[in-house]
């Protein structure tokens with residue numbers, strides 16, 4: 001531990017500067033206009049992995065953005081850790097809400113503000129630096145493989161193909177991922193589950209063209225009004241989702257599981273204050289932690305139609321659209337849920353309109369074990385570096401590829417994340433505390449050490 005601290009202390013400034021360099025690339029995978037920048041980011045990651053001491057570093061081309069692979073195999077008898085992360089980021093919009101430019105990392109009050117600061121550049125780069133530290137101090141305790149992708153924020157569709165085609169190369173004993181959050185630095189925690197996702201887009205069409213709202217209004221259905229009614233009907237008065245069969249496979253928590261989940265430190269008043277809301281909302285009969293960690297949900301992610309430009313235009317639009325996503329919990333299946341959503345949405349469309357439903361990428365939910373050697377190693381690493389045993393929690397977010405690692409490679413994951421819910425992932429002014437960045441770099445070598453020891 002002393003040796004680790006010393007190395008981090010001596011290289012602190014450079015570790016930060018390198019992360020800043022990485023954050024300056026606008027690697028937005030969703031927007032083709034950033035293609036050149038995403039590719040430059042991939043090259044940068046490969047270069048840094050090489051510099052840190054990885055062998056066989058390769059920029060693996062895919063039908064989309066490349067996957068960076070690198071490894072250090074020191075002894076076939078030692079366990080192997082496969083580190084996964086993503087170098088792509090979400091779009092930075094709405095730009096006007098950023099206090100400083102999203103791709104010009106800025107430190108305020110000990111926090112790095114930039115798109116990707118936490119999700120996931122700041123977090124996966126901790127692994128690159130922890131690896132460098134172990135190489136330089138001759139303390140690497142496990143074989144290491146890196147797989148850093150560039151399409152996580154757009155559904156990882158090419159990573160699935162890569163994993164299937166590289167089963168031998170990716171053989172490992174555990175997948176280690178830092179792309180999730182902790183409760184707080186005082187209450188360190190480890191997420192032990194991720195929700196799945198089914199993402200739909202709907203289009204409601206009324207008349208065959210935009211109409212004068214005075215000439216036709218009141219006599220022809222307005223697709224925006226109809227779409228709003230259809231969307232509103234997807235939750236009942238208890239905020240329960242009304243789609244038939246939606247909950248059929250959802251398993252109820254046992255009283256013990258409920259108790260454990262709700263014993264995590266969580267202050268509803270702080271939560272409301274942080275979000276500036278007067279009251280929380282959600283499915284009746286469940287606590288906030290149960291709602292985000294263990295219950296499936298349905299959210300409208302965007303809705304558009306009609307005139308939204310300057311001034312007023314009196315129009316009865318021909319079309320209205322929405323993007324609607326559902327978070328899924330164990331035993332729900334993304335394709336099945338997409339299909340029952342489609343069937344239901346079509347069935348509730350009144351005669352005045354036609355609807356089209358399209359399914360985007362999805363992903364399956366996962367629960368990661370807490371009784372594995374890898375989990376115990378993570379627990380011990382946190383205990384050593386934070387002085388507190390981590391609390392297992394259930395996260396609300398999704399990393400669809402985790403289920404695939406289980407299915408295709410047969411490897412379970414450990415979600416050793418160092419972010420905070422207040423890091424504003426996907427929002428304006430995303431941040432990552434410098435403290436968390438260094439703390440992560442200090443904790444990760446301990447994971448490798450304990451994983452090797454406990455695997456014996």
Ligand code: BES
Pocket residue numbers: 119120152153154155179180181194197363395396397398399400425
């Ligand atoms: N790192 C997040 C997922 C996450 C965030 C998990 C916080 C737990 C806590 C990941 O990059 C992400 O944003 N995933 C997407 C899904 C993806 C298919 C776009 C998500 O959860 O919306």
Ligand code: MN
Pocket residue numbers: 086119120152179
């Ligand atoms: Mn992420």
Ligand code: MN
Pocket residue numbers: 090119153425426
């Ligand atoms: Mn993300």
